[in-house]
Structure formats: structure tokens, C-alpha cells
Amino acid sequence: MMSNDDGKQLLEPDAIPQPVCRKLRIYAFDPSISSSFDFAGVGEVTIEVEWEADLQPGPVGEYLEIVDRDPASDAFYRPVDLNDPRLLAQDGFEPSESNPQFHQQMVYAVAMSTIKQFEIALGRVALWSSHAARDKEGRRIDTHFVRRLRIYPHALRARNAYYSPDKKALLFGYFAATERSNASVPQGSMVFSCLSHDIVAHETTHALLDGVHPRFNEPTNHDVFAFHEAFADLIALFQKFAYPGVLGKLIARTRGNLLSDNLLGQLAQQFGQATGRGKALRDAIGEIDPETKEWRPKKPDPLALHYVFEPHDRGAILVAAVFDAFLRVYRARTADLYRIATEGTGVLKEGDIHPDLANRLAEEAQRCAGTFLRICIRAIDYCPPVGITFGDYLRAIITSDRDLYAADPLGYRLAFLDSFRAWGIYPEGITGLSTDALMWPTGEEVQLEIARRRARSASKTMSAASETDSRGRVKRFLDQQQKQLDILFAAEAPRPAARTMRKVAGKLSFGWTLDCDRLGAWENARYQAALLRDWLDTQTNTWAQAFGLVVDRRAASTIYRPKARADSRPAIEVHSVRPLLRRSERGDTIRNLVVEIMQRRRGYLDPKRQSEMDGKSWEELHADRTPPDFIYRAGCTLILDPTSSKVLRLIRTPGDIANDKMLERMREYLTEEREPGNAFDTADRMLREREPFALLHAASDGHSHG
């Protein structure tokens, strides 16, 4: 069928070029919508998925392996072979509920689209979070590469679907509908969560986010799980809006005021309803006015963050804020079309609007959704490595966009600022919401501040020191720091023999792009992390301090130390070194590195116990095998530019690892009531949960958590 011998193919004059994409049919919403008359013709779409020449039955490709085991039925479903010429010729199986092979095809197609959105936005291959090999006592002994995310389309007989960080797998459930679940689904018929576009995209996003930020699985404040949910919902929504054709067809057959941006909100909401989940979407964006019976967008409630704590409901606030920004931009982008259509009067003539106009509107919405999709995804590299808050995410969005596009002619950033302000999402410690105030600081800014502080304290002791002296001191200090960075970026592997890496890249560099082998990328990242750790470890300069790391030997002994070096400085863990490749407005490629650095500390729910443990010697703690009540983490994310040897952005957690106030805040969160009204249930229960998302998702249909 297909020659695997590429070299031979190149020599052939009539060689057939490799296809760019594989066309596959899917349900755009879910089967219940597709079979309704209102949606005839739009319920099914054909999407283009990146061509994987070596796609095996399953399908099993480079990123995904669909294994269709159904334990409740004690059955395996035969894997689909998408490379079968008969399927290639007809864009895969026709959408069908009764054919499990179509189910496999659909989860593959949708999940691949989501993965590709991430790769395009971030400019690097996507990696799943690593598997921690553990010994019998549950201690991590090694880290292994997970090439493929596994998908089980029929894993459970339950109204649930979730990402399992433990198994690196998506588990989709199915259940029989009853009279209560949905009027459009006949009682007794099966509802498959793997056939809902949004659920598949949502779960895949969870897995992708976990690959970037494994620590976002740890609820250390009210926003962390809420962010995970909201982010997954947003990606699912914008991804579907961005499919060519879906919006156009829908708009073309909808009567009424097509120019009103309410239509988009309404459509987004219908999408949410179709999934049978997406409660966030359903309730976040708008509601039907009980009097006029017309849809209206939800009014922003700037105080909502103060009383909504249930993860989905809280996540809905973020979804609403981002969607609000989307509508603002869409409105601005279509203002000209509106003027043309109304000839400047602002009043639309009776009857249907011109189909060309409908198409143009759909196109704008689609393009706008694509941009928002990329903005949202790009921002995740600019988040702190642990304990994200909505405010942090806003800063990440603004900074990442500003770093890429200095100018903002269409007002994307302003739209974000306005709508986040309306929803009361403010980053902590920021007084005014302006682009400048929200930008994460650069390394130079932070160092300058340190230098000034030093100069100030020095000038106190040496009263004679003139101003020029102090200026000179600052300059010398900054030069010193720069030298240290130059060393880092020029560093050859310091002790390659000490590392177990096989493929050693010479120095800190990008190592992985969109085309490289993913295992190589993974190993490279590990190697670079080791390199960076060594650099930080041997440091006598203040970069560690600037990064918000604690290196003092005398620091509280509950802070973890490197293995078997009890008297040493607190351990510094470099978790991730990944390239970030983007195309700027001037058309040149920006290549940066994203680095995440963290430190760990033993946390105890009882403050007395905490201070008792803090006071113990490190050896005592090490010998004591009882695990702490929780782990407190702190650290930073760095955006590095190897070309100019600079720290472009420095994103620190609110407090460092020795900060008792932040530790106390986490303790408070873990022990406080989770949701007013459903009080006394503590987050520490969630923390212990092996499958955090299973619990979260199972509950999303009910009214609240058990």
C-alpha cells in the first residue's frame, strides 16, 4: 500500500507526495443533536487531522493509542484500521452510535485536533506527563517517558469521563438514558460520553495541561481545580468554533438578528447543552430571560469569586470572563460589516440577511475563535509552576501576548482587561489593571531591584558613599549577574559521566521543535534540567535569590534537602526545560526556553506540629518515615532567551518555600470548608484522592459534591 522506504520514494520521478492530512468524519456535537431536525446537516462534520503515515490499528499513532476495553461487558472491541483504503476513500466510518469502531475513530480525530492546537500555539511537540516508577513503599525511584496517551472509549458504565493522571489515560463512560436525563434521548437508549465532541476535547485538554503542569493536579487554593476545568471547557469551545464550516452552516440556517453577538453566546450555550455536561458553559455564559423568553448574556458579578468555591461553578466565572472578552473582540471585528449591512443606519432591514454576509460573520467568528484558542494555550507557559490563580492566568495571557505582539491594534488585550475587571478577577498585589502593571517582571527588573536594595543598605552603613558610587555598584552587580547567565548559556555539559543521559546535547538550547523525536525531546529536557540545576547549585551569585529560591543551609529543616546530604542547602528541583517557539509580528521566529523550578517542604495541618517539625534536625526528619500531611511547594517559572542570554520573564509563586504565611494559607485552604452551604468538607479529602478528576467529573452533573 504505502512504501515505508522514503529514500527510494525520493528517487522515483513520479513519487506520490505524502498526504498532509487525513479526513475523518465526527459528530460536531453529540448524537442526540445530530439526529434532531433543527441541526440537520450540521451535526456531522469532516475534520482534517494531521497525517500519520505509520498509523496502526487501534488507532495507535505517535500521540495516542485507543484501546477499546470494556471491563463491565468483559469485552474488547476490535480496533479500527484507519489506513484501510476503503476507509481512506470515504473519510472514515460514517458517524454511528452502534459501531464501536466509529467511536474509536472519533476520539482519535478529536483528541488529535486538540493536540495539534497545542503544538501550533506553543511551537513544540506535545509531551504527556511522565510516569513515576515507584518502589514498594510508594517512593519515586525513576521517571519514565510516556509516548502515548491511552484512550479507553468504553471504560466505565457510569455517567462519567475523566483523565487519569495515574494511568495516563482517558476513561470514557456510557450509560442508559432515562426520562430525566434529556428529552431528546429516548429512554433506555445508550449515551456514550466518547461521542460528545466537547467531552473528548475537554478530557484531552486535561491531559495536555497535565503534561505541561503536573502540579496543577494539586489543589493548593480555590482556583487550581477550577482553572483546570475552565481551561478545558474553553479549549473545547473555541476548538469547535474554529472548525471550518460549523458556524457558517449554523448561522446560515438561523433566523433573527444575526448581527447581534448574542447569537454566538447562544450557540456556545447550545453546544454546552448538547454535551450533557458542560455545566460551566451552560450556566456561565448566559440564560433565558424568564420574561422575554430571549437569551441574554449573564451579567458579570464582580463579587462572585468571593462566594463561589465549588470547582465547576468557580471555573464558570473564568469561562464567562474569557468568553466575554471573545465577544468584545468579535463585536469590534464585525462592526464594519454591520455598518455596511445597515448602510450606516444601524437598523437592519426586515427579512433574512444576505448569505454572503452570514458567511463573513461566521468567518470572523471562526478566525477570532482560533486566535483566542492560541492566546489561551500560549498563556500556560507563563503561569507559575504551582498553585495557579485566575489572576495569575490573566497576567500570563497579557504577558505572553505582549511578548509576541508589541502592538495590539484589534484590542485583544484590552478586551481581556475589561472583561476580567467586570468579573472581578484581579491578580493579587496589583493595584490597577493595566497592561504594564500586569506584565510579569523581567530578570533585569528583578535584579535591579535587588541591586538597589543592596545599594541602599550599603549606603546606610557607609554614609560617605556618593550617589555615583552607588550607581557604579548597581552596574557592577548587574554585570556580574549577566556574566553568570552567559556562563549558563555557554555551558558545556559539566559532568556528563555523572548523568545517565545517553543523548547529550552540548549546552542549554532548544533541543526540540515541532519535528523532532519526542523521546529525544523528553531526554533532552531532562538533561537540560540537570544542567540548570548544577548551574544553580554551584552558584554564589544572587540568581537563586532573584528566582525566589531558598538556598540558606539554616532554613527550616522541613524543607526537603537533596538525598543523603543532610547538612546541605535546600534541594532545588528543575522540573521542566522546554522550548517555546513562536512567530512574531515581524515574521521572525522567537525561540525561548521555559524553565520551571520548585522547592518542597513538609506541611502539617496542625500548626503546633509544624513548628515542632521545623525545629527538628534534618536527620531526625529524614529518619522519620511518616509522611507529612501535605507538601507545600514554591518556586518560579522562567522564560529564557538563549540568544541574548537573558531572563525574559520571571514568574514567582507568591511566597518562597520558607514563607510561613503562604504555608499557613495553604493549610487554611486545606482545612477550611470547601463550599459555603456544603460546609465542613475539606479539600484535604480531594488531595488524597487518587483520581482527582474522576471525582470532579462525576459530580458535575449533580448539583454539588458529596
Next chain:
Amino acid sequence: MGTAMAKTPRAAGTKRKAPAKRPPALSAKKAATKKAPTKAARKTAAKKPRKAGAKAKMAAVVSSSGASTPGRLIPDPGSATVRMYRIGHGDCFLLAFPPETAGSDPIYVMIDCGYKPGSPGKIEPPRTMKDIADSIRAATGGHIHLMIITHEHQDHLNGLTQTYFKDFKFGEVWCAWTEDGSDAFANMLRERFNDRLVGLMRARRSLATALDRLSAAGDRDMARAARRMHSRVSELLALEIGGEDDDEATISSFERELSAARKTERPTSRNKTALAFVKDRAENGIRCLRPHERILKVSGTAGVRAFVLGPPRNEKQLLDLDPVGEEEFHIAPFGADASNARTVPLQTSPFAARHSVSLDDSFFDGRHGAFFREHYGNGSSGRDRKNAETREVPDDAAWRRIEHDWMLSAESLAIAMNDYTNNTSLVVAFELGAGGNVLLFTADAQRGNWLSWDRKSFKDGEKKLSVKDLLARTVLLKVGHHGSHNATLNGHRSSKYPSLGWIAAQGDAARQFTAMITAVPAWAKDQPGWNHPLKAIEDALLDKSGGRVFRTDLDRKAMERRRPDDDKKAWKSFLDRTVFDDLYFDYKVPFEE
């Protein structure tokens, strides 16, 4: 478990050889039929106070009443006495109200009578259901004027059987509207409940099979997880079925009845039997109560009125706290049809047979055997990486299999079912005279139930009486569901929903506020997932009440130890109103302060 109640069947078997010192629960049945029960009862009851060292107090109660019968529970004029039986991990309350006409007998109201098997033995000294029943008989003379059944759970009604209450007279019986056979909505809910029960039995069976398989395969971690799930699901199932046996016996006997029954008739659970036992004896009829209807006068009392706050009529609120949804059990998720529970369920796939291969055959399947082996094999080679060169995980890594992930949903279904039943709790507030102090009995009401309380207000003649006002006057709270995490809502006086903040918000009530928690932590701590009572709730209550929190297993000394010692005067006045006995606490509540 090794507790008095758990040993009961065995003790009954050995009884003839060596009679047990304290007659065990089941053997009491024979004793009760032969001997005149009242005599024996009086004897035990009379012995009690002496043992507890509360002789003086008891004598005082008796003498003040002037009643001739020792052990009778007689309230002081102008106050009610609430007796919380220390029955075990479960509820049993006896309320004595002064009669309307002076000189006649007090009016006795009983609320629930049940315990989790095993728990009564975990209190010092161990007690049996018979001890409790004898005490009730002595206290009331065997006449309960009003019997209230809050909801159908084992720990609220398994004591109500022929064995203990054969000779009792019941006046009126109150239960929630969910028991009303003429209520279509209630019938629909019951129907659905039965389906789920059957489904859950099946899930439990699957868990047992999985457990066997895992143990045989030597998979210790998973086996432990399966065992935990199994005992948890059993625990929750036993609550729904009821009876006095341990979980295993309860469920297996019910299973046998299920399989013996015809398709059309449903076997009755022990809970249903207990309910029927009481209903059949109701001399003055049964009332199925809806919330927020008219204010009920407790007949025969001097102005005691009852307000029904729950369960809500709204389905959504009943199912609130229902994390999975109600769909699952219509297809019996773990296979098979409901009529035949004895055979191991036949698993049926939702797809045509040509699509599927069973696990046993899959690895040797001609077309796809290699695929299944490579991607779902048991990782028998024990490799933890793909090859020595790389650190890649192998395709057939055992940790990626999902054979047992359904266990998680089995558990959440069981919890959902229990939460549902808890939410059908009849919640009654007794008002001691118009505008007087209020006693609030929340049974096991959970979130949805709580939130519905103030949906409407009551019509008191011309005036409106709000639930917020009732709660503000509440001086005694029966804490919901053994003090579990979701049965007491936290909040402030200004919260928009009924919460602990609303309760005893009025100055007088705040000074008197007292709480009762029916929990035996020594027993509950051995049950997976039973965090009863939740420390945060107990702390909040201790704080709110200045230490006046009764807990089933705590005697006076233990209670005093938990008291924040600030107000000695208040504590003394509390002690003056309280009788501590091995079997119960008596707490006197004046009609008005």
C-alpha cells in the same frame, strides 16, 4: 468486629449451655414470649441508676413527678424532657411532654430506634437493644403516644421489631410523605430506589468476584482496594436493607429472598418490615407529612406544636448530593436482569457481538490477538521500560489497565443512594408553647433538605411564622447524620440559607443552645469512609454551645473534659437539668426561659 451485637448469633447458639450474663438481643425473643416482659424490664431498669451512680438524681426526678412507678420518665411542669438513648451508632429519642390536664400521664413521643450492628458493644459498658427497649418500657409504661419514623435506614429503625416492642401501644405514627402510597411522586421515587438497590447488590457481587480473582492472582494492592470498596458498599447497602444482623448476613439473606421472589412481587427489606410493624400498631392512624403545611398540635400536650420542615417535595433538592445521577441502574450496570440475583451476572455489551471479543479469547484472536496482547497484556515480563536503551514505558504496562476502575463508580453509586435516603428525612421542630423554645430534630437531613427548609413560612392564625424565627429559637439541636460532613450546614446569621448560623440566633436561645450527636467514633473509625462526627462540626458545635454537646459514647466526665471552662455558672445550670445514665441522657428544656 468482636462486639456484643456482632456476636449475638453465636451467643444465641451457645445459650443453652451457659446462659450469658446479659441476655443477648436475639435470645431475648424467646425470653419475651415465655415470661411476662414488664417484670423483667422493671428489674433491669431499676438496676440501672444505681450502677450509674446517678441515684440521687433519678430519685429526684421520680419524686418530683409523684408517679408510683419507678423509672417512669416524668417531665417537670413547664418543661419537656428529651431523652437521648445511648443505643449505639444510631438514633433513638424519647420526648416527654407535660400533659394538657394536670394529673394525667405525660405525653410520650418517640423518634426513631435503631443502631448500626456492632456499635452498641463499643460503648462502655456494652449494651444491647433489649436493655434499651426495657428502659423505654419502664419510662413510658409501654405506651408511646406519638411515634415518629424519620427515614428508612437501619440505624434509625432496626430496633422496632416484634422482639422488643411486641407489648407496646402506639398512638399516632408520623412519617414523611415519601411513605404515602397514594402519592404518585413518592411511588415513582420508591420504584427508582428499588431498581438502584437491585443494581447495587449486583455491583457488590461483582466486587466480591473481583476480590476473589485479585486475591488468587496475588495482586495485594488491588485486592486491598477491592476489599475496602466491598466492605464500604456492603455497609451502605446494609443501611438500606436494615435488620440487626451484620452486613454480610443482612445482604445475603436479602439476596436469597430476592432470587426466591417472583418478578412481580418485591421482597421487603428489614427496614420496610420495621416500618410496617409500627404502622400496624398505630391506634390513631398514620400521617404522612409534607413540609410547610399546617402547624401540628401534639395532642394531649400543654401547647406543644410541631413544624415539619422537610423532606422537600422538590425532586432536585432530594437528589441534591447525588453525584452520579440516577440513570445507572436501569440497565443494571454490572449486568444481568433484576429477577435473577443468584447467578453470577451475565455481562452484555451495548454493541453487536461481531464487534467484540471476550478478554479470555482476545489474546488468541486470529486477527487482533497481537494488538490486545501488546496493548493490554498483563505486562508479565515485568519490564518497566520499553528497552534498556530508553526510558520509555512499555505498551503493555500493567498499571495502565482499567480492569478495576469501575469500583470507584460502584462506591459513588452506593453513597448516592444513601445520600438520597438521608435527604428524605422527616425534619420536625417542636415548639414548646407559642413563641417558646424550639427542639429541632434533623434526622439525617443533608444539604438539599436543609436548603429547602425556609422555602415557605408557616401560617400561624393570621400571622406568618418564618422558619428563620423557628431556628433562631432553637435551644436543642439533634445534629444531622451522626455529625457527618454534609448534614450540618455552616453559615452565619446573615447567610441566605438555613445553617448553623441561623440556629439559636436569638439571645436567650444562644445562651441555652445544646446539641446532641448520635455517634460512636470508636465504632465508626473502623468503617471505611465513616468520618463521624467530623471534627470541624463537633468543634463548631462545642464552640457555639460552650461545651454542651452530648455524644452517645461520652459520659459526664468525658463531656466535662471537652468543655471550654469559661462560664462555670452556665455549666452548673446545665448539669442541674441533665441526668447522665449508662443507657441515656435526660435533658430538661423549659418551655420558656
